[in-house]
Amino acid sequence: MSTRPDRDTSRRPRDAAIRISRRTLAIGATVAGAIVALALVLAMASFIGANTPRSVATVSEMKVQQTAAERDVERAFEQATDQVIKVRALNLAISAEQADQIAAKALSDLKALRHSAFVSLGQIQGLAAAEAEPYASSVETRFTAAPVAKAPTPSPVLLAPRYYTIVSRMSELATQLAEQATTRLTASPTSTPVPSLRPSPTPSSRPSPSPSPSR
Amino acid sequence: MIRTVLSFVLVPILIGTFLGGAVDPQSLPFVGSERISAVFLLDGQAYFGSLEDSPLSGTIVLRDVYYLNDASKVTTDYPLGLVKRGNELHQPVDVMYVRRDKVVAIERVTLASPIGQAIASERALNRAAAK
Numbered sequence: 506m507s508t509r510p511d512r513d514t515s516r517r518p519r520d521a522a523i524r525i526s527r528r529t530l531a532i533g534a535t536v537a538g539a540i541v542a543l544a545l546v547l548a549m550a551s552f553i554g555a556n557t558p559r560s561v562a563t564v565s566e567m568k569v570q571q572t573a574a575e576r577d578v579e580r581a582f583e584q585a586t587d588q589v590i591k592v593r594a595l596n597l598a599i600s601a602e603q604a605d606q607i608a609a610k611a612l613s614d615l616k617a618l619r620h621s622a623f624v625s626l627g628q629i630q631g632l633a634a635a636e637a638e639p640y641a642s643s644v645e646t647r648f649t650a651a652p653v654a655k656a657p658t659p660s661p662v663l664l665a666p667r668y669y670t671i672v673s674r675m676s677e678l679a680t681q682l683a684e685q686a687t688t689r690l691t692a693s694p695t696s697t698p699v700p701s702l703r704p705s706p707t708p709s710s711r712p713s714p715s716p717s718p719s720r
Numbered sequence: 721m722i723r724t725v726l727s728f729v730l731v732p733i734l735i736g737t738f739l740g741g742a743v744d745p746q747s748l749p750f751v752g753s754e755r756i757s758a759v760f761l762l763d764g765q766a767y768f769g770s771l772e773d774s775p776l777s778g779t780i781v782l783r784d785v786y787y788l789n790d791a792s793k794v795t796t797d798y799p800l801g802l803v804k805r806g807n808e809l810h811q812p813v814d815v816m817y818v819r820r821d822k823v824v825a826i827e828r829v830t831l832a833s834p835i836g837q838a839i840a841s842e843r844a845l846n847r848a849a850a851k
Contacts, residue, residue, distance in 0.1 A: 557770070560754045560831050561847065562840040570841045573797060580795040631848030661797030663834035665841035666786065666804040669794075673801060676794040 562665075567630075573662035574626055577672040579648045582619040585679035586612060587654075592687045599694050611686030615679060620645060622675040629667050756829040756836060757782070762822050767805075768835055769816070771826065780823065782816040786839060802838045 562570070593608040623644045627637030664672060757771035759782060766788060772781040791801035806812060829836050 558754045559843065560756075560836065560840040562837065562844040566837060567841055567844050570838075577794075577796050584795065629845055629849060631851055659797075661834075663798050663800070663802055663838045664796055665838045665845055666802050667842060667845045669791070669796065669801040669803070672796055673791065673794045680793070 569662060570665055570668060571626070571630065573659075574664055574668040574672055575623070575644055575648075576653050576656075576659070577664070578619060578622045578626065578675050579644075579653045581672070581676040581679040582615055583652055583654050585615050585683035588683040589615070589686045589690075592690050595691075597690055599690065599692065603694075604690055607686055607689045611682055614682050618675065618678055618682065622671055625671050626668070629671070753831060756831070756839060758825075758827045758829050758835075759818060759823060760825045760827070761818065762824055767816065767818070768829055768839065773826070778820055779817045780820055780826075782818065783814055784839075785814065785816050786835070786842075798834070802835060802842075804842065 589608055589611045593604055597604050599607075620641050623641035624634075624637045626644075627640040628634065632640055755770070756768055759767045759769075759771065759780065761767070767782055767785050768787065769782040769785040772783070774781075785805040786802050787805060789801045789803045790799070792799045794801060805816065806814060831837075831840065
């Protein structure tokens with residue numbers, strides 16, 4: 506019985522090769538080409554998307570928006586203040602001291618509310634907290650000297666959403682403060698006092714409901 | 721000779737005619753200014769944003785979406801307020817798919833219009849906030 510010598514597995518056969526048919530090669534090339542084409546399409550789409558021109562307001566256009574937002578905040582303040590002053594001027598059932606106290610508190614709250622709204626306006630324009638305070642004071646001084654109610658009607662401006670959020674919150678809170686003061690001023694002397702509202706027109710993080718139909 | 725005329729004159733004319741009727745040159749990338757579209761839906765709601773309208777799809781896509789809100793009780797000049805979509809209860813991401821059969825009209829927003837100006841101002845405020 507002859508013994509077979511062990512095969513030398515460490516040596517590779519001289520003619521070893523992988524045979525791939527032309528058809529397989531063609532399919533592979535087609536798939537690779539499709540992947541490259543898809544990658545190019547996606548890259549091109551993202552490149553175009555990133556380079557799509559986007560309009561950004563200029564400094565002068567932002568000034569128009571800022572002025573309109575300041576005017577709208579001041580308008581809310583003046584309307585609420587007028588309401589409190591007019592109600593205070595009525596012949597009320599409560600004592601004059603009580604009425605003065607309620608009206609003074611409401612006017613003080615409204616001023617604090619307006620100041621807070623102007624500070625918020627300054628902050629969303631990129632001012633630091635230390636800069637926003639003097640900005641708010643200067644706007645208040647300007648409007649005290651020239652109230653919006655006496656100014657000529659300017660051309661209307663549709664506010665940017667960030668400005669609109671502050672103005673709508675200011676309007677809402679100013680109306681609430683004025684209504685609350687009116688209720689307290691016109692109440693009978695024996696009725697229980699209404700709890701006071703804490704003014705803050707800073708946009709709340711409260712989410713809004715789904716969009717309502719536009720007009 | 722006839723083949724050359726066909727190849728170099730008639731075919732480009734036909735392609736140009738087709739593209740001229742089907743493609744808005746202003747909608748080509750890198751050309752012109754930004755395109756903000758107004759999409760009016762059957763329920764009366766209008767949305768404003770960057771429109772992607774593929775004719776093969778049953779939906780249109782809006783990005784950077786805004787809509788109008790009733791502001792009759794707010795002391796603004798207009799009785800309307802522009803709101804950026806994203807702060808709703810479900811806090812949607814900045815893309816909106818709209819079924820094509822719910823759309824009444826699609827119009828191009830002029831950038832100098834009040835809505836175009838308000839959107840541009842919002843972006844300027846976003847830039848200021850990012851600094």
